[in-house]
Amino acid sequence: MEDTIKNEQNIQNxxxxxxxxxxxxxxxxxxxxxxxxxxxxxxxxxxxxxISELEKNNSELKDAFLRKAAEFxxxxxxxxxxxxxxxxxxxxxxxxxxxxxxxxxxRSLNHIKxxxxxxxxxxxxxxxxxxxxxxxxxxxxxxxxAVNQPFDVELHDALMQKPVENIPPHTVIEVLEPGxxxxxxxxxxxxVIVSSEIITEEQIREENTNTQNNNNHQG
Numbered sequence: 661m662e663d664t665i666k667n668e669q670n671i672q673n674x675x676x677x678x679x680x681x682x683x684x685x686x687x688x689x690x691x692x693x694x695x696x697x698x699x700x701x702x703x704x705x706x707x708x709x710x711i712s713e714l715e716k717n718n719s720e721l722k723d724a725f726l727r728k729a730a731e732f733x734x735x736x737x738x739x740x741x742x743x744x745x746x747x748x749x750x751x752x753x754x755x756x757x758x759x760x761x762x763x764x765x766x767r768s769l770n771h772i773k774x775x776x777x778x779x780x781x782x783x784x785x786x787x788x789x790x791x792x793x794x795x796x797x798x799x800x801x802x803x804x805x806a807v808n809q810p811f812d813v814e815l816h817d818a819l820m821q822k823p824v825e826n827i828p829p830h831t832v833i834e835v836l837e838p839g840x841x842x843x844x845x846x847x848x849x850x851x852v853i854v855s856s857e858i859i860t861e862e863q864i865r866e867e868n869t870n871t872q873n874n875n876n877h878q879g
Contacts, residue, residue: 757795764788796840804839806832806850815839817849821856831855 768784796802804815811818811830816839824833832852839850 754795754799757798758792761788761792761795764791800843801847802841804841804846804850806835806839806852808832811852811854815846815850816852816854818854819851821854823858824855825858827855829855829857 764784765788768781768788771784772781806816809832810828811832816832819836822833827833831854832850833855834853835850836853837851838848839846840848
């Protein structure tokens with residue numbers, strides 16, 4: 661490119677002055693074009709380098725994302741398996757606790773075969789009962805205190821009503837099957853007998869009279 665420009669300049673020097681000026685202008689334009697072309701090539705090269713770098717970064721980010729996604733999927737599966745194991749064996753602590761009571765019952769039965777003492781048997785059963793009660797309480801399982809308490813539909817299941825003197829109506833007078841609360845939830849309602857109002861003979865006569873009057877009025 662430079663040799664070509666020099667040759668053109670030599671030829672222009674042999675031309676008249678006015679033609680030399682025209683030739684000089686054309687030479688300057690050619691030089692400017694050459695400079696612009698070199699700059700354009702440089703810019704293209706820089707852009708190509710940036711594109712290559714961005715493609716490399718994109719590939720690295722894609723690989724990192726895929727690794728993180730795989731790690732999360734593995735973590736999710738491990739967590740699900742751990743939760744399934746926890747649910748499957750959730751009752752293990754309670755079972756291990758009541759096994760001690762089961763062992764005590766077995767020892768008491770073996771003791772009965774050797775010694776038929778009623779008092780020793782009673783004492784052994786009381787100890788087992790107390791031990792079992794403490795185990796239930798340690799797991800936040802409590803028996804519902806029902807006798808002499810006002811009837812509560814949230815705690816009690818009334819199987820029948822019974823008139824009782826000196827006891828207010830709708831009071832639990834007997835528990836047929838105990839109820840239990842686990843933490844703050846009733847897991848079994850207490851089956852109970854509830855007191856009812858005592859109807860006197862005078863009230864019976866008055867009720868019969870009212871019934872008879874109503875029948876006569878209707879007739």
